[in-house]
Amino acid sequence: xxxxxxxxxxxxxxxxxxxxxxxxxxxxxxxxxxxxxxxxxxxxxxxxxxxxxxxxxxxxxxxxxxxxxxxxxxxxxxxxxxxxxxxxxxxxxxxxxxxxxxxxxxxxxxxxxxxxxxxxxxxxxxxxxxxxxxxxxxxxxxxxxxxxxxxxxxxxxxxxxxxxxxxxxxxxxxxxxxxxxxxxxxxxxxxxxxxxxxxxxxxxxxxxxxxxxxxxxxxxxxxxxxxxxxxxxxxxxxxxxxxxxxxxxxxxxxxxxxxxxxxxx
Numbered sequence: 001x002x003x004x005x006x007x008x009x010x011x012x013x014x015x016x017x018x019x020x021x022x023x024x025x026x027x028x029x030x031x032x033x034x035x036x037x038x039x040x041x042x043x044x045x046x047x048x049x050x051x052x053x054x055x056x057x058x059x060x061x062x063x064x065x066x067x068x069x070x071x072x073x074x075x076x077x078x079x080x081x082x083x084x085x086x087x088x089x090x091x092x093x094x095x096x097x098x099x100x101x102x103x104x105x106x107x108x109x110x111x112x113x114x115x116x117x118x119x120x121x122x123x124x125x126x127x128x129x130x131x132x133x134x135x136x137x138x139x140x141x142x143x144x145x146x147x148x149x150x151x152x153x154x155x156x157x158x159x160x161x162x163x164x165x166x167x168x169x170x171x172x173x174x175x176x177x178x179x180x181x182x183x184x185x186x187x188x189x190x191x192x193x194x195x196x197x198x199x200x201x202x203x204x205x206x207x208x209x210x211x212x213x214x215x216x217x218x219x220x221x222x223x224x225x226x227x228x229x230x231x232x233x234x235x236x237x238x239x240x241x242x243x244x245x246x247x248x249x250x251x252x253x254x255x256x257x258x259x260x261x262x263x264x265x
Contacts, residue, residue, distance in 0.1 A: 050125045052175070053255060054135040054230075056220065057182035058212050059204065060192035062237045062244055063133050066182060069248045070131055076256065077127040081134050082116045087200065096200045102152040110147070110161055113139050114168075121174040129256055136174050140165040141226045142215045150211060176230045180255055181220045182237040186210040 055063045064080065071078045086095040089112060098109040117136040144161050147153035168174060186209040193201050193209070218225035220232050233254055235247055248255075 050128055050130065051177040052121075052125075052130045052132060053178045053180060054132045054137075054176050055180045055182065056134055056138050056216070057237065058184055058186065058189045058209055058216060059201070060189040060196065060209075061182040061184040062192075063182060065241070065244060066180070066248055067131050067133055069245060070252075070256065073256065075128045077125065077130050079120050079123075079130060079132045082120065085116050086112060093200070099200050099203050102147060102150075106147040106153045107157040107161070110139065110144050111164075113143070114161065114164060118168060118172070118174070122172065131255075132176075135176060135179075135229075136165070136168065137176070137226075137229045138216075138219075141219050142212060145215055145225070146211050149215075178255070179220065179228060179230050179232045180251075181216070181232055181234045183216075183221075183234050184213075184237045186213045188238045189213075 055066050057063050067078045067080060070076055083095070086109065087093050094105060094109040094112055097105040114136065117134070117139050120132060121136055140161070144153070144158065144165075148155070148158040186206060189209045190204075190206045193204060215225060220228055221234070233251065235251060237244060237247075239247070
């Protein structure tokens with residue numbers, strides 16, 4: 001049932017953007033791996049370039065704190081991860097179900113995560129810089145990948161989610177301009193997680209955080225997992241709140257000023 005909204009959404013996109021718009025190949029088919037820039041249709045024609053920064057990191061690495069720190073900055077808009085939606089889909093809690101039985105509910109949750117993160121990427125951007133908590137890319141490269149590697153997701157489910165992701169990045173503009181990686185040890189994340197006491201997270205073991213950390217390292221540090229979708233700024237985030245706020249302020253220009261990104265982190 002959760003696939004139905006995404007199929008309907010994709011069909012509407014194809015009807016509106018796939019009927020011979022500017023830049024569409026004569027065959028109507030985009031090469032595998034190619035990224036379309038036609039959605040939203042007028043993004044490239046905007047007078048002022050708008051940029052997207054994704055704050056990435058393990059569970060309890062400090063992403064929400066980072067976004068809240070910059071939330072009152074002029075010309076910045078902040079999009080938090082839609083966790084509330086994952087906890088309540090017409091009365092159902094797929095996030096809680098997944099933590100209780102990942103083998104049964106992994107595909108259900110990740111299908112909905114993919115849909116809601118796609119909605120985040122494509123909603124109208126009102127400010128010059130958008131800060132997002134995580135991204136469609138980490139949903140696929142970290143959480144889906146972990147379910148599959150750990151043996152909790154059958155290969156057929158993994159392949160289907162991967163096919164959806166590949167179709168999205170070929171046909172819809174979900175590009176990002178900078179990744180801010182809050183690099184935190186699994187042990188630190190585990191201690192923070194226990195203190196914040198979210199109901200669904202009470203069953204998360206240290207081993208799960210360690211597995212996610214390894215995938216983040218392979219993706220954003222060594223580049224051995226998947227190519228990073230943008231330049232990566234690494235901020236060591238094992239520190240206390242006061243120190244982290246200092247680091248955010250020290251890195252303000254690097255995070256919020258597009259002119260610095262072309263030089264790399």
